[in-house]
Amino acid sequence: MELELSELQELRRQKAEELRRLGLDPYSPRAIRTHTTEEARERFLKIESERGAGAEDDEPVTLAGRVVSVRHMGKTAFSHIRDGHGELQLYLRRDDLGEEEFERFLKLIDLGDFIEATGTLFRTKTGEVSLRVQRYRPLTKALNAPPEKWHGLQDVELRHRQRYADLIANEETRRVFLIRSRMISAIRRYLDSLGYIEVETPTLQPLYGGAAARPFTTYYNALDQTFYLRIADELYLKRLIVGGYERVYEICKDFRNEGIDRNHSPEFTMLEFYEAYADYETMMQRVEGLIVYAAQEALGTTRLVYQGNEIDLTPPWRRITLRDAIRQYSGIDYVEHPTQESLFAAARAAGADVEPGTVWPRIVDQLLKQFVRPHLIQPTFVIDYPVELSPLAKRKPDDPTHVERFQPNIGGLEIGNAFTELNDPLDQYARFVQQQKDRAAGDEEAMPIDLDYVNALMYGMPPTGGVGIGIDRLAMLFTDQPSLRDVILFPAMRRLPAQQGGEPTGEDDANKATNSSLAAT
RNA sequence: GACCCCGUAGCUCAAUCGGCAGAGCAGCGGACUUUUAAUCCGUUGGUUCUGGGUUCGAGUCCCAGCGGGGUCACCA
Numbered sequence: 001m002e003l004e005l006s007e008l009q010e011l012r013r014q015k016a017e018e019l020r021r022l023g024l025d026p027y028s029p030r031a032i033r034t035h036t037t038e039e040a041r042e043r044f045l046k047i048e049s050e051r052g053a054g055a056e057d058d059e060p061v062t063l064a065g066r067v068v069s070v071r072h073m074g075k076t077a078f079s080h081i082r083d084g085h086g087e088l089q090l091y092l093r094r095d096d097l098g099e100e101e102f103e104r105f106l107k108l109i110d111l112g113d114f115i116e117a118t119g120t121l122f123r124t125k126t127g128e129v130s131l132r133v134q135r136y137r138p139l140t141k142a143l144n145a146p147p148e149k150w151h152g153l154q155d156v157e158l159r160h161r162q163r164y165a166d167l168i169a170n171e172e173t174r175r176v177f178l179i180r181s182r183m184i185s186a187i188r189r190y191l192d193s194l195g196y197i198e199v200e201t202p203t204l205q206p207l208y209g210g211a212a213a214r215p216f217t218t219y220y221n222a223l224d225q226t227f228y229l230r231i232a233d234e235l236y237l238k239r240l241i242v243g244g245y246e247r248v249y250e251i252c253k254d255f256r257n258e259g260i261d262r263n264h265s266p267e268f269t270m271l272e273f274y275e276a277y278a279d280y281e282t283m284m285q286r287v288e289g290l291i292v293y294a295a296q297e298a299l300g301t302t303r304l305v306y307q308g309n310e311i312d313l314t315p316p317w318r319r320i321t322l323r324d325a326i327r328q329y330s331g332i333d334y335v336e337h338p339t340q341e342s343l344f345a346a347a348r349a350a351g352a353d354v355e356p357g358t359v360w361p362r363i364v365d366q367l368l369k370q371f372v373r374p375h376l377i378q379p380t381f382v383i384d385y386p387v388e389l390s391p392l393a394k395r396k397p398d399d400p401t402h403v404e405r406f407q408p409n410i411g412g413l414e415i416g417n418a419f420t421e422l423n424d425p426l427d428q429y430a431r432f433v434q435q436q437k438d439r440a441a442g443d444e445e446a447m448p449i450d451l452d453y454v455n456a457l458m459y460g461m462p463p464t465g466g467v468g469i470g471i472d473r474l475a476m477l478f479t480d481q482p483s484l485r486d487v488i489l490f491p492a493m494r495r496l497p498a499q500q501g502g503e504p505t506g507e508d509d510a511n512k513a514t515n516s517s518l519a520a521t
Numbered sequence: 522g523a524c525c526c527c528g529u530a531g532c533u534c535a536a537u538c539g540g541c542a543g544a545g546c547a548g549c550g551g552a553c554u555u556u557u558a559a560u561c562c563g564u565u566g567g568u569u570c571u572g573g574g575u576u577c578g579a580g581u582c583c584c585a586g587c588g589g590g591g592u593c594a595c596c597a
Contacts, residue, residue, distance in 0.1 A: 006531070007531090007548085007565090007566070008531055008547080008548065008566090009531090011548070011549085069557080069558085071556050071557070071559050071560095072553085072556095072559095073553055073554065073555080073556060073559075073560090074552075074553035074554055075553080075554045076553090076554040076555070076556080077554095077556085078555075078556045078557075078559085080557085089556085089557085091555070091556085093554065093555095094554075095554075110547095110548090111547075124555050124556075124557095125555050125556095126555065126556070126557070128555095128556090128557075130555090144531080145531055145532080145547055145548075146531095146532085146547085147531080147532045147533085147546095147547090148531090148532040148533045148534095148545090148546050148547070149532090149546065149547080149558065150533075150545090150546070150558050151532075151533045151534085151546085152532090152533085153532070153533090154532085154533065154534095155528095155532085155533090155589085156589065156590065157528090157588070157589045157590080158532090158589095160589090161589095165532095169532085211597075212596085212597050213596070213597090214595090214596090256596070258595060258596045259522095259594080259595050259596060261591090261592090261593095261595095261596085262591090263596090264595090264596055266596095353593090355594095361597075362597085364597095365597060368597095385597080388597095389597050390597070391597090405597095407597095417597080445595090445596080445597080493588090493589085494587090494588065494589090496587090496588075497587090
């Protein structure tokens with residue numbers, strides 16, 4: 001099958017052919033660079049500080065990178081190349097390169113190509129550190145022209161479908177994912193420094209649990225059974241606490257087969273960490289410490305701006321019980337409305353967006369979402385949730401209707417969920433049974449009973465605190481992005497017919513799976 | 522899943538009330554030996570997302586579809 005090239009692509013292909021005719025490989029197997037652009041600039045600044053203004057390097061350096069601009073002026077040309085560390089200007093003169101090489105650069109090197117350039121560092125009269133090129137060599141011919149140089153790539157769909165082009169065109173995109181990466185590595189360093197061990201638990205699970213969500217379903221051919229992509233790793237991590245590890249964490253993808261919006265993605269990244277002999281008080285301090293450290297490492301500050309709001313991460317963070325928060329922002333005290341009918345009426349009267357059939361816990365949740373969360377701009381722990389909302393959390397000793405649970409909220413975003421873990425196996429079993437009743441009553445997201453987990457608890461889990469942090473939401477906060485998709489490198493998109501080289505072959509799996517939502521369709 | 526908005530050159534965007542599809546960047550040709558979105562002269566490039574319909578005439582209006590975005594629902 002012949003790949004059809006556009007007019008512009010064909011022109012560039014011909015230039016690649018011309019390079020070949022000249023004995024130059026348009027797809028060189030290797031680059032031989034001596035310095036990154038960053039190292040070259042540092043080198044020159046050092047030389048300049050030693051020898052004074054006007055100094056020029058006397059040793060040649062070789063740089064490699066993508067040509068991102070060319071300004072031709074008769075018998076000279078300026079060009080910027082970009083590598084993974086930054087950009088540096090090339091200064092090309094016909095008198096330095098010879099007429100043939102100089103013309104060849106102008107004729108055969110395009111924006112987007114990778115080249116290698118050797119020369120000496122100096123500062124132009126306009127003050128820019130530059131490389132006076134003695135020779136250059138093509139490394140990679142780009143057949144696609146880069147997006148518009150001034151506006152970059154704006155089309156949201158293209159930016160997501162072709163993230164590579166977005167990264168080439170938009171400095172901001174490069175910044176966002178760099179910060180995300182630094183944030184995650186800082187999180188690992190922080191937990192490692194506290195003696196946490198990083199573990200890996202199954203992505204494909206025979207039974208899903210640890211959260212209320214609809215799973216993606218797939219078929220495990222080798223085991224001849226339906227499996228689920230994990231919606232959480234919670235129950236596995238707590239099994240490890242049962243096993244005797246004191247501090248464990250995992251950063252992984254969770255999958256929830258639900259809607260996509262600016263705060264939700266069916267495939268998202270979660271950090272969960274569990275600590276024996278700790279409770280939710282301890283874990284609040286852990287969260288404060290973790291996020292402050294990550295911000296300091298990734299951003300160099302603990303004061304940030306999210307969507308126009310200035311946020312100060314300095315601990316201690318505000319704490320407010322869920323009951324007080326809802327009372328303060330909606331005027332409703334849900335404790336005074338223990339029945340669905342009563343709470344529903346009060347919620348409706350307050351203007352809450354709830355349907356008549358909404359169950360009691362969901363009304364509470366709606367009140368939280370609608371009235372409280374938008375006000376939680378500065379870091380705030382909302383604590384102590386009704387037991388009905390939290391089947392895996394431990395009850396408060398002085399109030400068995402509530403559990404020791406908190407959710408950190410920053411910038412109006414719910415960035416996590418945590419509690420003192422329920423370690424009473426019989427209470428846990430009873431909660432599972434209640435979930436099963438909810439499921440029978442039509443709650444598709446109620447958790448299935450996990451008897452093996454109950455069995456694990458029967459071996460004894462010490463008092464334990466656990467936390468889940470939504471890494472993507474934290475990345476939104478750190479990078480001031482309004483949508484989760486802006487901090488996910490390759491957000492899921494519908495497949496375009498034109499994108500396929502052929503039909504995908506996932507049919508066996510799709511046919512066997514009772515729910516083929518995971519399989520290619 | 523419902524509703525609303527968007528889809529024009531490789532990219533960024535115009536196109537009056539329904540009346541000859543245009544500009545900038547990129548590309549191509551040329552001038553220019555320190556430029557910074559270089560500048561200047563010339564120039565190529567269109568299935569206006571797809572398929573129907575209305576009309577003398579559709580980028581524009583109507584219907585359906587595809588793709589994306591937003592709001593809602595769903596998402597402890």
